[in-house]
Amino acid sequence: MTDFLLKAEEARRTAAADWVVRLQADDLALDDALAFDAWLDANPRNIEAYDSALGVMQSIEGAAPAIAAQLVGRPVRRAPVSRGWLTAGGLAAAAAAVVAILPFAPAPVASQTYVTGKGEHRAVRLADGSLVELNGGSRLTVTLERHARRVSLPEGEAVFDVAADKSRPFLIAAGDRTVRVVGTRFDVRERSGALSVVVERGVVEVRPAEGAGGRAWRLHPGQRLDHMQGVPAAEVSAADPAQAFSWRTGRLIYRDQPLSEVVADLNAQFPGSIRLEDPALGAERVSGVLVLDDKAAVIRRLALLVPIRALPSGGEILLRRDTAAKP
Amino acid sequence: MAREPSRQDAPDDDPLVAAYLARRQSLVRFLAPRAGSLAAAEDLAQELFLKIAARDRGAEVGSPNALLYRMALNLMLDRARGEKRAAARDAAWRQVSRDSIGDEDITGEPPADEAAASAQRLRHLVAAVDTLAPQMGRAFRLHKLEGLSHAETARAMGLSVKAVEKHVSAALKVLTRRLAP
Structure with missing residues (x-):
């Protein structure tokens, strides 16, 4: 030079x-x-x-x-x-x-898997003091390592109340994203490749898993991240944590959420499957509260919120756009 | 529900939104030194967008770029001042942020299982800071390690604020030469 x-x-x-x-x-x-x-x-x-x-x-x-x-x-x-x-x-x-700088005390490494059936809710207290509440149709594996608490949620939804431990971050693998947290309370939901994270307390980081595209996001209370597996982008919006946490109290609350998400939620709650006849119907927006008592009753109430009709078809229930209901 | 639009769906009738999208990476770089980390700067940039989207467009004069940086500056001074020093004190060990900004990946704080590599890195940092020339070393340590402001450092050293800034900057230049990969 x-x-x-x-x-x-x-x-x-x-x-x-x-x-x-x-x-x-x-x-x-x-x-x-x-x-x-x-x-x-x-x-x-x-x-x-x-x-x-x-x-x-x-x-x-x-x-x-x-x-x-x-x-x-x-x-x-x-x-x-x-x-x-x-x-x-x-x-x-x-x-x-x-x-x-002194995280060298040996700690046992144990892996444990928790599974819930449809409609089953289960609360699990982990050895580190964190509380995990699992929604129906979820599978969660927990490994408490010396330097990290690792959780994978391949399918389902859970609310995490994470015990603070700065030397052992709490890492949740969900699809092609990793959710990282030190001590907080938030909801993670992974259903068929659609990930959403809603934070009630603390700060949560969502970053691409090894090899996946996209950027990392840091979420604060009242923020929600939505991400589709395989797509680099993620969307961050304001959210009401009470809404995301509502499944724990036997109600589902929606504010301008797509019908496809509601159907995924109901499929986690009830046996037999509910299916949209036309996938485009899934984009229909839903706002309202669904009390989770009886499957048929819930679908009837859902039909009051969006223009749909329910048709039993074999073992499943088909939702069809009701052209007569609304203009 | 305000969200940050992608370049494609930006309303092209709003010059400030257009300026924001064109300048976003520079804005993150502008916010980063005070925000304390790239992740925090990204958060501030996101917040800036929300403010832009929600603002009253009534009486805007002057260049969009100047208005953009005026808003960024105000946001930064409002939000980052108190938080950064607290964050620096509370932070456990944070890895060097050799990250890309914008559409690229960023890495914030590493998992704690990188602590061993960090300890190695820490030794390099300590050695580099310890061997700075006396005046610049002292200014740098008072300001960066003890958390004094430029003005407080100037008072402690009996120098002008400008002189402190020069010392800290000279120290950073030496440290960057030694530490940047």
Whole structure:
């Protein structure tokens, strides 16, 4: 590389570091923002240099308590005026870091599978204190490892109330997505490749499983993620957790959900299958509360919410669009 | 139910939405240093979109880009200020975020079973920070490890805020050279 190019690279690295620090400055202004935007656009290598500097900065910030703890024997000379509370801050950071870096106690690894039949609800208390409530037609396997709590939900729906344990993340494999959590309460539903996650409390991360496309999402309380297996995209929307959790109380609550989802829910609750005659009917939106008592009664009530008629056909019930019911 | 539209279904009659979609990756990069992580920056960008979608379009003047960054800046100052420092203190060990932004995958915090690799990485970080030249090292440690603001660091070191910014930036440049893969 010529001297000129070396100097240009050097200037680029300087600018990249300057930008990361400037964007954290207390007096950051709109002019800075627009200049930054223009600088990123000016050259793709600017973006590369910036991402490098940002990555290093964030790795240091993320590890700040641990780094501070390791440097404790080699303290920075501090201004006497700030000494008291600086030291207190340093000690607190050190204590936090010790907890994070000692996950070496051996723990037994045991795998356990729980299955529910149609309409069966089951609550399982796991060895780590987490509570899992399984909806009907679900299969769940739990493996408590030393560094992770792994759960797979190949089919079905469950509410997870996860015991907090920062050293052992709670990982749920559902289709081609992994749901990751530290301690929280949320609902995961995987029915025929359609995954949905609704968070009531805490923060939950949903990311593509090894080899799957798409990006990771971080969900907060009141958010819902919908994803179709094999499709890179996922959709995040606002959701009422009470609605997602309603199956636990013998009711299903829907607010503008597709009929196909309602049918999948009912199929998990009742023996025999319910099928849509025309798949396009599945896109019909449903809003309302269904009390889960008797299958025939539930379908009758459903017919009040969407224009359908139920036709017994062999062992199954066929739902047909009722052209007479609504214009 | 507001959701983020894909490029295809963006309403093309709203210049601010168009600007958002065109600038989204730059916005995430803009938000990231203060948000503390790319995942948090993505969340803020998502929130920014919701604000854009819900805004009153009444009296908008000036370039959409300026309005976009004005909104991003306000959101960032509102939301990230208190949260980031708390997050940095509470964070256990977070892996270096050598992630792509936007449509690509991102990785946030790694599972704890990567702790051994992290311990190795931590040693590199500690060594790199420990060997910074005295002034820039001190500014960097006070600001990044002890959590002082630029202004507080300036007071502690008897320097101007601008000088502290220069020291921290110079330190970051040295650290990036040593630590970036």
